[in-house]
Amino acid sequence: MVKNIKNEAKIKLRVDDTVIVNSGVDAGKKGKILKVLKADNKVVVQGVNVRTKHTKPRRQGEQGGIVKVESPIHVSKVNYYCDKCGKGVKLGVQVKDGKKIRVCRKCNTEIK
Numbered sequence: 001m002v003k004n005i006k007n008e009a010k011i012k013l014r015v016d017d018t019v020i021v022n023s024g025v026d027a028g029k030k031g032k033i034l035k036v037l038k039a040d041n042k043v044v045v046q047g048v049n050v051r052t053k054h055t056k057p058r059r060q061g062e063q064g065g066i067v068k069v070e071s072p073i074h075v076s077k078v079n080y081y082c083d084k085c086g087k088g089v090k091l092g093v094q095v096k097d098g099k100k101i102r103v104c105r106k107c108n109t110e111i112k
């Protein structure tokens with residue numbers, strides 16, 4: 001029997017987290033997470049991986065033009081940006097008062 005092992009690396013990032021891009025053309029860019037795509041292990045980050053879409057006016061009075069849309073990027077390309085550390089960090093999970101919390105692995109600051 002073949003066991004179907006799904007690679008379920010849990011995404012620790014959440015919407016509204018600030019992340020910094022660590023590779024690719026957007027390396028060094030910071031932005032807020034707009035969307036987390038768990039199934040794809042991808043996130044959509046404000047101002048990162050922006051693609052330009054050309055749109056045609058569909059209805060009367062509507063303007064066609066260029067729309068900028070953020071495309072999802074793989075989570076491995078971003079790191080959580082810790083204000084205290086002033087850089088991209090890895091997140092850890094700790095248990096506090098019976099609840100799982102996310103912490104910065106460098107400075108141990110709890111992340112809300």
Ligand SMILES: [Zn+2]
Pocket residue numbers: 082083084085086089104105106107108109
């Ligand atoms: Zn930190």
